Amino acid sequence: MPRIPLVDPATAPEAVRATFAKLSVPLNIFKMMAHASESFRPLLRLGGSILAKQQLDAKLREYTILLSVHSLRGRYEWVQHVPIAADCGITPQQIAALESGDLTAACFDEKEKAYLAFVDQSIRETRVGDATFEAMLRHFSHRELVETLITIGYYQMLARLTECTDLELEAPTGMRVVKSAENEGEQKS
Secondary structure, eight states, X not given: OOSSOOOOGGGSOHHHXXXXXXXXXXXXXXXXXXXXXXXXXXXXXXXXXXXXXXXXXXXXXXXHHHHHHHHTTOHHHXXXXXXXXHHTTOOHHHHHHHHHTOTTOTTSOXXXXXXXXXXXXXXXXXXXXXXXXXXXXXXXXXXXXXXXXXXXXXXXXXXXHHHHTTOOOOOOOTHHHHHHHHHHHHHHO
16 A cells, blocks of 8 residues: 555546546556646656657666666566566566676676666766776767666656555556557657
8 A cells, every 4th residue: 555645537637637648558656646746747758758769779778777776676667667678678687687786697798788887887876987987988879878867867766756655566567658658759749
């Protein structure tokens, strides 16, 4: 049972109701997020852009999300994103390595190891060292680097939201939420 009740879309303020009416996947996290009614739509748009509009490869995005939420013991987002990660090509061995913190495991290639080192160091220390930063830039564009940092921040925020409110776990929706973000982006273009 969550520490505060979920927002009921039927009795929410008009702007929140209108936003829920457009959602094809009305997850509990959205019903909790809706308490911040003025931030609700912008937060959903940012999340949608992370899932559907980034240049960053989907597999790398999911590495970032899993590491970010795992660092804060964010079970809700972990459960939601493991199936998405698998659909994006992350193997069970890679998921296990992420969960155990073995970011130099043989299941990762050298480019992935450089990426994971950057994500991990950013999560643990905020500012990454020069060597880690340079290794990231050898493999990735400035845009991908900044998108990675935005993804870390967004998903750590979600982990804080779900853990502090004791949000109930629900069955993973897998790629439905990603497809929903992609479709919403197409409707707005």
